[in-house]
Amino acid sequence: MRSNKPEQTVEQQIKKRTILAFTIFILMACSAYAGWIWLNHQPTEQGVQKPLRKALDKNEEIFTNALTFAHLAKTYPRSRAAKNVRVNGDVGLGDNFDAKNWKMKIVRKPGDTLYVSLEDIKKLPKTELVFDFKCIEGWSQITDWAGVKFSDFVKHYGLTSQAQFKFIGLSTPDKKYYVGIDMKSALHPQTLLCYELNGKSLPMNQGFPVRLIIPVKYGVKNIKRIGTIYFSNERPPDYWAERGYDYFSGL
Ligand SMILES: Nc1nc2c(c(=O)[nH]1)N[C@H]1C(S)=C(S)[C@@H](COP(=O)(O)O)O[C@H]1N2
Numbered sequence: 001m002r003s004n005k006p007e008q009t010v011e012q013q014i015k016k017r018t019i020l021a022f023t024i025f026i027l028m029a030c031s032a033y034a035g036w037i038w039l040n041h042q043p044t045e046q047g048v049q050k051p052l053r054k055a056l057d058k059n060e061e062i063f064t065n066a067l068t069f070a071h072l073a074k075t076y077p078r079s080r081a082a083k084n085v086r087v088n089g090d091v092g093l094g095d096n097f098d099a100k101n102w103k104m105k106i107v108r109k110p111g112d113t114l115y116v117s118l119e120d121i122k123k124l125p126k127t128e129l130v131f132d133f134k135c136i137e138g139w140s141q142i143t144d145w146a147g148v149k150f151s152d153f154v155k156h157y158g159l160t161s162q163a164q165f166k167f168i169g170l171s172t173p174d175k176k177y178y179v180g181i182d183m184k185s186a187l188h189p190q191t192l193l194c195y196e197l198n199g200k201s202l203p204m205n206q207g208f209p210v211r212l213i214i215p216v217k218y219g220v221k222n223i224k225r226i227g228t229i230y231f232s233n234e235r236p237p238d239y240w241a242e243r244g245y246d247y248f249s250g251l
Pocket residue numbers: 085086087088089090091092093134135136172177205206219220221222223224225
C-alpha cells in the first residue's frame with residue numbers, strides 16, 4: 001500500500017539531509033572536544049595521561065611479543081671486528097673495585113642469593129658473537145665478544161621459576177649504573193654474560209669481569225661490570241630511562 005504522505009520535493013530532501021549531516025557533525029565535534037577535555041583531566045603517569053600511557057604500554061607489549069627468537073641480530077666474520085674498541089660510559093666503574101673477590105650475585109628470591117665466580121661462569125658453554133654494537137648516541141661498531149648465553153646460565157643454575165618473571169634487573173657492584181631488561185630479551189639466544197673481547201678478558205673500562213651483551217638492545221642496556229642480577233614483575237629502575245631515554249631501547 002502506498003503511504004498517503006505527500007511526496008517530498010528534491011529541495012526538501014536535500015534540506016533534510018543537510019540538517020541531519022550538520023547535526024551529526026556538531027555532535028561529533030562536541031564529543032571530540034569533551035574527550036579532549038576528559039583526557040586532559042586524567043591523572044598522569046610517567047609524564048603522560050594514564051589512558052595514553054596505557055596505549056604506549058600496549059604498544060610496548062606488542063613490540064616485546066613480536067621480538068621472537070627468530071629475530072637474530074646480523075653477525076659478521078671475526079675479521080670484520082674492530083681492534084680498537086670504543087669505550088663509552090664509565091658510570092659504576094669506579095676505582096674502588098675489588099676485582100679479586102668479585103662474585104656475581106644472583107638474587108633467587110629475597111634472602112636467597114647465589115654467588116657465582118668468574119671461574120664458574122667460564123666453565124659454562126662459551127658462545128662467541130661478532131655483531132654491530134649500536135649506541136643510542138648514533139655510533140656503531142662491529143665488535144667480537146664471548147661469554148655464556150644468559151639462557152644457558154639460567155638452565156645451568158636451575159633458575160627456571162625466576163625466568164617466569166617479566167624482567168631482570170642488573171646493577172654494578174657500587175649500584176651506580178643499573179638497567180632493567182624484559183625477560184624475553186634476556187633469554188634471547190644472542191644475549192650473553194660476556195667476559196671476553198677480541199678473545200681476551202674484558203678490559204676494566206669495558207666491564208671486567210662480566211658485562212651484559214644484548215644485541216637486541218642499544219648500548220645503554222649492555223651494562224658493564226655486573227654486580228647483582230635480580231628478578232621482578234615490575235620494571236626495575238633503569239639509569240638512562242630515568243634520564244628520559246626509552247625504557248625498552250630495543251633494536
Ligand atoms: N656500568 C656501565 N655500563 C655501561 C655504561 C656505563 O656508563 N656504565 N654505558 C653504556 C653505554 S651508553 C654504552 S654505548 C656501552 C658502551 O660499551 P663500551 O664502552 O664497551 O663501548 O656501555 C653501556 N654500559
